[in-house]
Amino acid sequence: MKTMANRGLPNRGLRGLAACLLVWAFGLGSAQAAGLQVTDDRGVTVRWDAPPQRIVTLLPSLTETVCELGQCHRLVGVDRYSNWPASIAALPRVGGGIDPNVEAIVALRPDAVLLAQSSRVVQRLEALGLKVVALEPKSHADVQRVLGKVAQVLGVDAQATQRIWRHIDAAVSAAAQSLPARVKNTRVYFEVNRAPYGAGTSSFMGETLTRLGVQNILPASLGPFPKLNPEFVVRANPDVIMVGDRNFEGMTQRPGWRSIRAVREERLCVFPNDESDVLVRPGPRMAEAARLMARCLQEKAP
Template sequence: MTVGHLLPVCLWRIVLTLLAWGWVAWALAQPITVIDDRGRTVTLPAPPQRVVSILPSLTETVCELQQCHRLVGVDRYSNWPAAIATLPRVGGGIDPNIESIVALRPDVVLVAVSSRGSERLEALGVKVVALEPKTHADVQRVMGKVAQVLGLPPQQAQRIWRQIDAAVSAAAQSLPPEVRRLRVYFEVNRAPYAAGASSFIGETLARLGAQNIVPAELGPFPKLNPEFVVRANPDVILVSERNFPDLTERPGWGRIRAVREGRLCVFPNEQADTIIRPGPRLAEGARLLADCLRKHAQP
């Protein structure tokens, strides 16, 4: 007869609960070592309880992992979810407020590889982990890395990614075959900078079946000569509300089919933020793009 049979059921449940809490306490006491996207090895003495994020996609990832409560500061551009609205703002990736960050006494600061200030923070004794998702595969990988930094089981990140990936596939399957004939141009900035085929936005458009007029060899987000877009003559133009003013008035753009026929998707800024951030709202961004393509799929 096992010990389990000797103990009353209620007492056995208490024992199991205590064992589980003991495991959690043990896990929380263990050091964490990660290799970030700079190739640097970062060791934390224990899972961080005070986290600063200065990249919106990383902020959103922390919250998607149900750890918003660990955030003590975020960058000025992080605006989702609503739970972070009252957190202190510590500048942006190119102009982080080092003094404000240090004053928050973070256990770790999450930054993009391209962020400035990492070396200064590290010189001041602050742990910095640099992670920068650029593709769908990166979104999956970075979610796993953030979970690792936070001391969470890898299965938690894996489960979230499976849900995201399945939702992107569902968005693609919801579209009519006519979408595959659409040649599209996605403008991310008025310079103009475009979302090329090799960007995560380009990957989403490809999964939805659309043809990107900006080839992969130009890079993920190339700056284009406006005449390039005129010559490419896209069927549909996708742009944020903040970047839309005067777009149709650019020299020669009146000849573009998308402009001539009003085949434009102008996303409110909140929706545009969802689409242009390579993070856990990737599936929501795919649904927004799918709605646009569906609207203009008919000849």
């Protein structure tokens, strides 16, 4: 009886091992079948068998995010406005986010196209069989979320995104701490387009201003980037105005604007194009944007 029992043990062990191997193989097959999937800002779930290796981006902040995650080498085409980092200079340009060259994009045979949710060509690209991920950050929380979504698309470890976000968040806090007490509560207007459109309190730029301890003349109720009646700014009478060089021409000639304190006392920060690009892109260079705003406030706040 003892001998029979001993003979049975190896058989049961082998059967158990075989069962474990079968479960493992089934699990591996299921994982491979499931592949990679990401739900974009439209609520659409996009799937791949493996992380995409040929990527086209149609928004500068998304281009910068891909590169910040160390995956610049996967980019095969970018929009006409993407200009950072320098390593992407030789990449094919496929138009803008609003007016991309669909034929040029298809010719690049991308595994994934990353673009803004507001882009007009999403459905057309999908109809041509391309995998499209629509992502459009507008707030600090959005920047963190989109960083994570792009990392998912790329198959990058989530810990990398956490490290990047912690660095951004800490740098914005450091910029705020660098400001002298006299700057606090300065009333600021940031013009993002000469229409004019301003950066509201609920925008990522407005959130940065709030963290720097100043007051945005545009309330959150107006939305992230409201179009304004120029008279509104005159009545608000900001202490400091921030604007990119592209949008500065003619600003001080608007009716009544010479009476604005910021204009009258020459408290305007006119950012050159390279700095303006940093400021208006909700991406990984948001920490640098905070430092630029802080520098402006140190120099111009009353």
